[in-house]
Amino acid sequence: MTIQDTLLPRRSRALPRLHVSIRSGLALALVVLAIVALWALLPSAFTSFNPVAGLPADKLQAPGAAHWLGSDELGRDVLARLIYGARQSLTGAVVAVAVGLSLGSLLGVLAGSVGGWIEQVILRLIDVLLSIPALLLSLALIVILGFGTIQVAVAVGVTAIAGFARLIWAEVVTVRRSDYVEAAFGSGGRFFAVLWRHVLPNAVTSVLAYAAIQFGWAILQISTLGFLGYGAPPPTPEWGLMIAEGRNYMTTSWWLTLFPGLVVIATVLAANAVGHALTRRLQ
Amino acid sequence: MTHLISRLAQGALVLLATFTISFILVQMMPGDAVLIRFLNPEMGMTPEDIARIRVFYGSDAPIPVQYIQSLLAVLSGDFGYSVQSGVPVAQEIATNLPPTLLLASLGLLTALGLAFVLAWSAVLGPWPSLRRWIGSIPALMVSVPVFWVGITLIQLVSFKLGWVSMIAPGPWEKLVLPVLTLALPIAAPIAQILIRNIEDVSTRAFVPVARAKGLSRAAVLWRHVLRNAALPTLAIAGVLLGELIAGAVVTETVFGLNGLGRLAERSVRTQDIAVLQAIVLISAAGFVAISFLVDLVSLAIDPRLRSNRSLAA
Numbered sequence: 001m002t003i004q005d006t007l008l009p010r011r012s013r014a015l016p017r018l019h020v021s022i023r024s025g026l027a028l029a030l031v032v033l034a035i036v037a038l039w040a041l042l043p044s045a046f047t048s049f050n051p052v053a054g055l056p057a058d059k060l061q062a063p064g065a066a067h068w069l070g071s072d073e074l075g076r077d078v079l080a081r082l083i084y085g086a087r088q089s090l091t092g093a094v095v096a097v098a099v100g101l102s103l104g105s106l107l108g109v110l111a112g113s114v115g116g117w118i119e120q121v122i123l124r125l126i127d128v129l130l131s132i133p134a135l136l137l138s139l140a141l142i143v144i145l146g147f148g149t150i151q152v153a154v155a156v157g158v159t160a161i162a163g164f165a166r167l168i169w170a171e172v173v174t175v176r177r178s179d180y181v182e183a184a185f186g187s188g189g190r191f192f193a194v195l196w197r198h199v200l201p202n203a204v205t206s207v208l209a210y211a212a213i214q215f216g217w218a219i220l221q222i223s224t225l226g227f228l229g230y231g232a233p234p235p236t237p238e239w240g241l242m243i244a245e246g247r248n249y250m251t252t253s254w255w256l257t258l259f260p261g262l263v264v265i266a267t268v269l270a271a272n273a274v275g276h277a278l279t280r281r282l283q
Numbered sequence: 284m285t286h287l288i289s290r291l292a293q294g295a296l297v298l299l300a301t302f303t304i305s306f307i308l309v310q311m312m313p314g315d316a317v318l319i320r321f322l323n324p325e326m327g328m329t330p331e332d333i334a335r336i337r338v339f340y341g342s343d344a345p346i347p348v349q350y351i352q353s354l355l356a357v358l359s360g361d362f363g364y365s366v367q368s369g370v371p372v373a374q375e376i377a378t379n380l381p382p383t384l385l386l387a388s389l390g391l392l393t394a395l396g397l398a399f400v401l402a403w404s405a406v407l408g409p410w411p412s413l414r415r416w417i418g419s420i421p422a423l424m425v426s427v428p429v430f431w432v433g434i435t436l437i438q439l440v441s442f443k444l445g446w447v448s449m450i451a452p453g454p455w456e457k458l459v460l461p462v463l464t465l466a467l468p469i470a471a472p473i474a475q476i477l478i479r480n481i482e483d484v485s486t487r488a489f490v491p492v493a494r495a496k497g498l499s500r501a502a503v504l505w506r507h508v509l510r511n512a513a514l515p516t517l518a519i520a521g522v523l524l525g526e527l528i529a530g531a532v533v534t535e536t537v538f539g540l541n542g543l544g545r546l547a548e549r550s551v552r553t554q555d556i557a558v559l560q561a562i563v564l565i566s567a568a569g570f571v572a573i574s575f576l577v578d579l580v581s582l583a584i585d586p587r588l589r590s591n592r593s594l595a596a
Contacts, residue, residue, distance in 0.1 A: 028392075049491070128300045131570040133525030135532055136563050139551045143559055144308055220428055224533060227430045228548060242432055248539075250438055261431035268426040276422075 022196050029273035038085035041109040049080035053235045060253050069256035072246065074235075078255060081237035082263050088231075089219050089267070092153040096218035097211055099157025103166025105207075111165070112172025123163070129162035138221065140231050149232045156221045160214050167210055171203035209278035216271030223264050228275055239264050290578055294571040301567045302357060305560050306350055357574065362561035367553045372561045373547060383542035386534070387527045389458065390465030397470040402477035407504070416479060424471035429530055433464040433537035465530040469523055473516055480512035487511075506588045517577045521570050528566050 027146025039046060049067075051072055064072040071076040112121035121219030129137070141155035175181055176199060184194045226240025233243065239260045328336075344352065357364065362372035398421075403416040440460060441449045447459050460536050484490070485508055493503045531544030543562060550558035 056518060122294065124300065127297050128304065128567075131297050131301065131521075131567045131574075132563055133528045133566050133570075135529035136523075136547065136566055137534075138560075139547060140305065140563055142555055142557055143556060144311065162414075184286065199533050216426065220426070223428050224430060227428070228533075228536065228551075230551065240428070241428075243428075243434065247434060251442055254438055257431065257434050261428060261435065264431070265427050269423065271425060272385065 006110070023152070025273055026277045029270035029277075031272065032266050032270035036086050036090065038081045040090040041082075041087075043087065046083045047077065047080040049077035051081045052078065052235050060249065062253075063255050065257035066078060069259045070144075070253065071254075072242075072256055076235075078242075078259055081242055082239070082260060085237040085239045085242065085260075086235065088149055088226075089222060089264075091167070092149055092156070092222040092231075093215050094220040095103075095150065095153035096157035096160060096222065097215050098215060099154055100160025100164050100213055100271075101207070102160075105168050106169025107161065107165040107202075107207050109172055109195070112169045112176065113191070113199070123169070124184045126162045126165050126169075129159075130166075134159040134221070135224070138225060139230075147230050149236075149238075152222055152225045153218075156225070159221070160218070163214070164210065168203060168207060171206060175199045175202045191200045205264045205278060205282050209275050209282065211272055212275030212278060216268040216275070219227055219264065219271065220268050285583075290436050290575060294575055297571055298564070298568055300352070300420045302354060302564060303350075305563060306353065309556055309560065310346060338440070357564065362564075363557040365550075365555055366475075367550070367555040367558070372557050375543050375558060376543070376561055376565065379541060379543045382540065383531050383535070383544060386458065386461055386465060386540070387531055389462045390469060390530065390534075391523070391527060393462055393466035394473060396467035396552060398465055398473035398477055401470065401474040402589070405478050421478070423470040424467055427467070428470050429464060429533045430537050431459070432467055436460045436464055437538075457540075459536045461540060464537070465527070466532045468530055469526050470525070472519060472522065473493060476516050476519060477512060480515055481508055484508045484511045492498060501556040512574075517580060520577050521574050524566070524569055524573055 030217075043051070054077075056075045058067065058071045058075040059073055061067050061071045061075075063078075065283050066124065067077050067079070069082070071077055072081070085152040107122050107126070111119040131139075137159045138152070142151060143159055145151040145155060172195075181194060181198050210260075222231065223238075223240035226238045227244045229241070229244060231241060232238050234245065242260040243257050246253065246260070249256055292312070323557060353363070360373055362376070364370070365375050368375065397582050401417060402421060405414055405420075408414040408417055431580070435595045437449060437460060440449050481504075484497055484506075489507060493507050493543070494500070528544070531542060532547050533544070534540070535544040536548050547559060547562050
């Protein structure tokens with residue numbers, strides 16, 4: 001009898017099934033992400049409806065044979081708008097992660113490898129960024145940058161810098177102190193060569209895992225800012241904006257807010273699942 | 284003691300840096316708030332009028348002078364004037380803070396209760412499959428947009444079930460759905476940490492000792508494990524504050540409640556920078572204060588931190 005058994009209910013029998021469910025969960029997550037990516041790349045292959053110009057005769061129809069997920073107040077097909085909206089959300093999330101990853105890596109690698117007062121200044125800067133709630137920081141940036149899809153994406157990306165920088169800094173510091181890096185320096189390796197050949201490859205998986213989770217988080221943030229009306233202006237199909245517009249009809253037309261929300265949740269869950277699977281592989 | 288003083292100094296430095304960065308960002312803006320508001324042709328202002336207004340708001344002085352001036356003003360609690368309403372920012376904040384504090388504290392309490400129930404049933408629930416399901420709820424909860432939760436709750440609880448009236452509700456009835464909306468995203472990270480810690484602490488050596496002394500399983504969990512597992516939750520108090528503030532922005536907007544979050548949302552829409560700057564600075568100050576308090580509380584609770592200086596540093 002192990003210590004765990006004395007207190008917690010027995011787990012061992014559930015373990016094999018748990019593994020299967022994790023793997024099938026990952027497969028499902030990859031399928032969801034692939035579908036959303038295809039929506040973003042080739043929206044017209046998935047729907048024949050126009051996402052911007054509606055059919056006035058079809059306005060506010062409940063989900064049915066003609067409009068699978070219903071239609072909005074201008075007679076636009078909800079599914080078509082969701083499909084075309086994927087491009088907005090995915091582009092935004094890619095830009096946000098790119099901003100966070102590139103500036104975060106720059107700061108993290110610099111702090112971790114140079115050390116000294118530069119490291120201290122960067123670490124304090126990270127503290128400052130972390131002490132401002134992410135949403136408020138993006139709001140402050142949006143006031144300065146203005147409204148729009150790219151502006152919102154950049155604003156969300158800036159809030160991700162601190163997390164990436166701290167993670168990469170920790171990775172670089174850990175690896176730098178390990179024996180084989182000492183050996184690489186000792187055998188005459190130059191600073192950037194050692195960084196490139198030995199330090200970075202070791203940090204890649206954990207950074208990728210974090211990037212996947214940040215990707216899902218960025219989609220969530222972008223939809224929130226879109227909902228608040230700071231993103232692309234109407235009639236652009238954007239998931240958060242669709243929910244904001246559907247709010248005016250929420251007493252009668254539940255499908256206008258329900259389905260965009262479900263799509264956001266599915267995408268974010270899928271990105272998180274991939275991130276967690278990568279993290280688990282690390283351990 | 285030296286540790287606490289250095290932590291205080293560090294906190295002050297973080298706040299000064301936050302102020303400096305926000306000041307630099309505001310300076311980088313094309314045109315200032317005064318121009319944005321008063322250059323509107325409908326206002327019918329002459330360039331001389333605008334120049335006088337700029338002098339009044341202090342946006343004509345050289346930049347280092349403006350920096351010192353506004354730093355001193357902020358330190359004395361003067362955040363300037365809201366260009367949108369013409370009211371001092373401090374006054375705007377003072378009127379909008381109480382409803383948000385009420386909403387946030389009720390939300391936090393609900394979230395703690397919810398997280399506790401989730402963690403308890405994820406660890407002690409009857410069947411393994413049920414425990415697994417409950418254990419995965421927090422991960423689901425962090426993936427759901429808060430504004431969507433609010434809207435869906437209104438549709439379900441208010442329109443479909445008719446439990447809470449949206450038209451002319453009572454003062455407490457009005458808060459039920461917003462509090463619930465705010466609590467869900469806060470409860471998720473707390474529950475995740477509780478579950479992980481309960482499982483972690485359960486493997487420690489003192490647990491079988493307590494069992495061997497004849498305590499029941501529930502008593503060990505309640506008195507020994509939970510107490511040890513709840514402490515690390517303090518470490519994410521600062522993160523929770525951020526979640527509460529972000530949640531307040533969204534929740535107050537969805538439910539049309541007055542408060543700091545709604546004020547932040549409005550100040551972005553109207554480019555009322557002074558107001559937004561004040562809200563950012565106040566939240567950063569709240570974050571620093573909470574981190575410091577968490578340090579103090581951990582020192583008070585955990586004797587290991589006091590006896591071992593290297594651990595505390």
